[in-house]
Amino acid sequence: MANRDYSVRQLLELGACTGCQLCAEVCPAVTASGRGELSGVYRIKGLREVVKKRGSLAGKILGRRGPTGGELKPFSETVFRCTLCGNCEEICPVGIRLKNLWISLRQDMVHSEAYPGKIEMIRDNLQGSRNVFAEDNEERAEWTEDMRYRPRKELIKDKAQITYFTGCVAAYFPMAQKIPMALAEIMDTGGIDFTLLGEEEWCCGFPLLGAGLKETAREFIGHNMEAVRRKGSRRIVFACPTCYQMWREYYPREFQLTHATQFLFELIRGKFIALKTLPLKVTYHDPCDLGRGARVFEDPRKVIRAIPGVRLVELARNRENTRCCGGGGNLEMIDPKLSTEISKRKIQEVLETGAQAVVTSCQQCVRTMTTYVKRNKVPLEVMDITQLVLRALRR
């Protein structure tokens, strides 16, 4: 029994759903799978039933404790097939905070013992190694040794004004390591006083929330807060929108939090860095967590437009209507086939623009889209905005 996983507001919101099905129309999981039961409207209907059964007077008199884990299994199967992209929340005409509801629902499924086996793997990886890939956390900053650029200053300092929080994907995944390499080079070139946390950085904790393991995430939050305090930083920069969102929404408010797109624009506007001409036609993919989540829409576009020679063409679905790349919500681990089907639709939309490259500002989006493009030999370049700026950087 886990109705306590929901706030009073969330339980009231269940009754506010009108069944209009707009959430189903925009859901990438529904579009890619053709399965209506993966939609928000279906999930709300299912959750209403679960909550009703748990709370019914007859059930209490008969000593029933609501549906068992086994009974919830088919419903739970749909709960974890979601990228937490937030498109349903964006479109919902009655303003139900659906993304948070999906996170609470996952937590409920874990407490009710109705969850996919992969959830245990996520928890074990994170508890054992402090990163999603179960790698040695002491090697978190090993990518710095592969940089061709020789930084003028140490990248891991005892104290610095700014901490650059890299996130697991950029720290360990080879194709995403180019992002911290690029951002570190840009910041070093711009003379910024920053440091990495190195092995003192743990996963931000979002994969735990997405796995319905909120209690475990608290330990990660406490550790990371302390690690930044020790550096004496007042400000944290993130290239990963999910880490940025996690810090904004679930960490105590103590530091100034800035996404790399905002920081890059500051560097350009403040003339800390200069850019040379780069003839390239690009489109921009708004990452769900940065766009819909944090409402950062214009800074990345200002950065792209600041590079002489770069021509920006918009995707059919952009800004708050952005189409998910398929990489969120731990979906890649739970159902890789569905994740790939979602990526396929994203890449098709990109190709319709005629752009030579798709630029984004998220390590996970880079990873998902690059994997699809490489596997299917699609003639398209995928890059993070930090890589685009690095390419245009005047030294």
Ligand code: SF4
């Ligand atoms: S968050 Fe995205 S994937 Fe999940 S139900 Fe909503 S629209 Fe579908």
Ligand code: SF4
């Ligand atoms: S868009 Fe909102 S009101 Fe409409 S069916 Fe979905 S959750 Fe319910």
